[in-house]
Amino acid sequence: MNNFSYIKANDLPTAFGHVRLGDAAKYIAGGTNLIDLMKYNLTKASSLVDINHLVGNHDIEELPDGGLRLGAFVRNAATAYHPLVEERYPLLSRAILAGASAQIRNMATNGGNLLQRTRCYYFYDANTPCNKREPGSGCSAILGYNRIMAILGTSESCIAVFPSDMCVALAALDAVVNISGEDGERSLAFADFHRLPGDTPELDNNLKPGEIITSIDIPQKGFARNYSYLKLRDRNSYAFALVSVATGLELENGLIKDARIALGGVAHKPWRVKEAEDFLKEKEPSAENFAQAAEIILFGAKVFEYNSFKVELAKRAIVRNCMMALNPESQLPGAQPSA
Structure with a gap:
């Protein structure tokens, strides 16, 4: 060093x-x-x-509109175990606890979680070309061992994935990122914070030089009654997701009134498709309808030599996770999923 x-x-x-x-x-x-x-x-x-x-920004506090403000410097573990997060945003708590290790969660901050770099093999190997490290040098993953790489939102410049679990839940919850810089304060919808690679894969997000994340706001609607976070990975501990799914459902009289589905492990940013969520509204919460939503979400997926399995894995994960959201108790250790 x-x-x-x-x-x-x-x-x-x-x-x-x-x-x-x-x-x-x-x-x-x-x-x-x-x-x-x-x-x-x-x-x-x-x-x-x-x-x-x-x-400031070291606390978790209620907002006047009923939402919650997560200080950027609050540690991930403190956020996951905070009583208001556990009670009103259990989807976020579950997602955080699925990430990294207990030791890392005790050190990592909420703001820093949003700023993680990819865990692409080639990004971490300085001896190989990588457009994220050295723009214009090429992407070794496209023709290399690309098992963990993206299948959605890729470009000819980069097929890396964004590794965060917490951010998948924040995407599903429609969070807002609050930012400070020398030009003042501003807020970004979570969907606009991270970037797809395009021709500038070296830029992971839309922060301006020198800006600092100060807090993250999550709206009042937390889907505390019907939610689930599913992380599929090569080993059950301290591994990044091959595919992860955050699901929040609002049910009324046996029908879906609102649906949120966000994917991790498949793109350069947490992946949501509003068309799929709109499709589910006013429909029964059935495996068949969730399967059709999954088809919409994965439409246009582009696979590479070693990661074609991710398409079917993601579709099945969406259905399974949506069914689990109907009964959050199914997520407890030893419980059997609904489907």
């Missing part, structure tokens, strides 16, 4: 100033991804600006 200086910022202007003036200065909070990137020489930082001591 290269040498770097450490700076503690106690307020936003100080943090902005150091990153603006510093040569390759980086913000650090939990550091669970950044330090890995530095160890692999994938990210070089002349200085690390510690933003853990910024005033």
Whole structure:
């Protein structure tokens, strides 16, 4: 690892100033991804600006409209086990607890979770071409071992996937990301925060240089009665998703009044298709209807040599997870799924 200086910022202007003036200065909070990137020489930082001591954004609090504000510097574990999250947004709690390890969840921050880099084999291998590391060098995954790679929203420049579990749930919940920068404060709908690779795969999100995530707002509707998070992976612990599904359903008189389905492990960002969710409205919550929604969601999927299995895996995962959402108790250890 290269040498770097450490700076503690106690307020936003100080943090902005150091990153603006510093040569390759980086913000650090939990550091669970950044330090890995530095160890692999994938990210070089002349200085690390510690933003853990910024005033505010360290709490979880109710909003006047009935929603919840998640401070960006709250640790993932504290968020997952917070009474209001467990009670009103159990989908988010389950998704967070499906990610990483207990030790990492104790260190990782909510804001940092949104900023994770891909776990693509070739991105982490500095000896191979990668457009995310070196724009214009090529994508080794397209003709390489691409088993874990994306099947939706890909481009000729990149087929990497976004690894977060928490973000899949936030996408389903229609979260909003609050951001501060030298130009002031702004908010982005969660769907607009992350980017598809296109011709600029090196850009993972729509943050401007020097901006900091300060909090994440989730609306009042939390789908606390009918929800499920399903993560399919090669091993049951400390592994990234091959396919994950976050589902929230609102049921009334035996019909679906609202539906949210977000996928992870299949694209460069959490994947939602509103057309599929609209299709389910006013329909019975049946495996047949969920299967048709799955077909809509996976329409246009592009497979590569080693990941064609993901299409059928994702379709079955959607159906299974939607059926599990009808009975959230089916997610308890040892319980059998509804379908």
